[in-house]
Amino acid sequence: MVLAVTGNYLNFEGIIMNQPLTYLFSAFDAHSKNNESFVQDLNSFFLLWFDTKNQSLLKKYFLQETLAVTNLQSKRIIEEFAKTANVAYTTIQSAFSCALFFLRNMDKEETKGDTPEALAKDLVRLQLLEPTQEEVASTFFKWIVQEIIPKAHSQRLERESASAIFPCFTGISTTVELRSVQETSYDTLKPVAKYEPEILGVVPVFAVEIRTTGDKFAFNADRENIERLITSLQASLKDMDALKRRLATA
Numbered sequence: 001m002v003l004a005v006t007g008n009y010l011n012f013e014g015i016i017m018n019q020p021l022t023y024l025f026s027a028f029d030a031h032s033k034n035n036e037s038f039v040q041d042l043n044s045f046f047l048l049w050f051d052t053k054n055q056s057l058l059k060k061y062f063l064q065e066t067l068a069v070t071n072l073q074s075k076r077i078i079e080e081f082a083k084t085a086n087v088a089y090t091t092i093q094s095a096f097s098c099a100l101f102f103l104r105n106m107d108k109e110e111t112k113g114d115t116p117e118a119l120a121k122d123l124v125r126l127q128l129l130e131p132t133q134e135e136v137a138s139t140f141f142k143w144i145v146q147e148i149i150p151k152a153h154s155q156r157l158e159r160e161s162a163s164a165i166f167p168c169f170t171g172i173s174t175t176v177e178l179r180s181v182q183e184t185s186y187d188t189l190k191p192v193a194k195y196e197p198e199i200l201g202v203v204p205v206f207a208v209e210i211r212t213t214g215d216k217f218a219f220n221a222d223r224e225n226i227e228r229l230i231t232s233l234q235a236s237l238k239d240m241d242a243l244k245r246r247l248a249t250a
Contacts, residue, residue, distance in 0.1 A: 022114040022122050024105055030126040038101070042128060044094035048087070049140055050133065057085050059143065061092075062099050066152055070171050102141070107149050116141030167214030174209075178202045 020026045029035060048054040061081040068074040078096065082089045105111055106119075120138035123129040129137055159168065181201045186192065206226050209218040221229070 020122055020125070021118040022111070024111050024114050024119065025122040025126065028126065030128055038098070039128065041094045041098035041101070042123075044091050045098040046129065046133070046137065046140075047091070048085070048095050050136060054085050054087070057081060058095065058099075062096060063148065063151065065096055065100075066103065066148060067155055072171070099144075102144055103148055103152065106141070106144055107152070116145060167212035169210070169212055171211040172209065173211075175207045177205050177207050179205045 020028075030039065048058045058081075061077055064077045065074060068077060078089060078092045081087075082092045085092075106114065116138045119141045120129070120134045123137060124131050124134050179202065180199050181203055183198045183200055186195050186197070204223070206221045206223070207218065208221065208226075209216060
């Protein structure tokens with residue numbers, strides 16, 4: 001029995017002797033060197049999940065992680081979580097990798113029959129968890145099934161609807177540059193040998209690059225125009241909030 005998974009986590013090497021309870025772990029060898037990274041990520045995840053305070057933070061920040069559009073957003077979420085929980089960045093990164101693995105694979109048709117309780121029992125059977133940890137571990141799988149998967153579906157549909165006609169925003173980069181102020185510019189109809197530019201000063205200019213799913217474009221703007229852009233976006237946020245409030249009372 002072979003399970004197609006996202007990434008290079010699980011190495012399936014045939015059915016193990018102790019009868020598995022789930023499709024996901026039906027042919028998983030916990031002692032294979034090819035699965036060491038998965039086991040490490042699993043340990044990082046449950047290190048946080050078994051701590052009541054960190055479990056609450058994990059739920060909060062992992063939900064944000066599932067909604068992140070860019071790698072930069074994901075990086076900032078992990079950094080904030082690590083700072084708030086006083087946990088190493090690599091531990092959070094490893095824990096998120098584990099949680100994302102389960103999210104992606106528990107949402108597949110072939111694993112629909114894998115119950116949270118059975119998944120937790122299989123981790124104990126594989127000696128990846130202690131029997132005393134089984135019940136708390138099952139609460140993680142229930143959380144994935146009951147909360148995270150539905151929210152991920154809803155978010156996917158919202159994004160598909162939002163980008164149904166136009167390209168969707170994916171990122172932005174900005175810099176501030178100094179441009180020279182010249183009294184005259186070069187006239188291509190005149191000999192360049194006679195061109196003598198005179199620099200009167202410099203002026204700061206914003207350089208902006210906006211990236212979308214379809215393309216990217218860049219433009220320059222002075223402070224006044226950037227302030228106008230920011231004001232327009234802030235007004236749009238108020239429009240969106242007002243629409244959401246109206247829909248909530250409809």
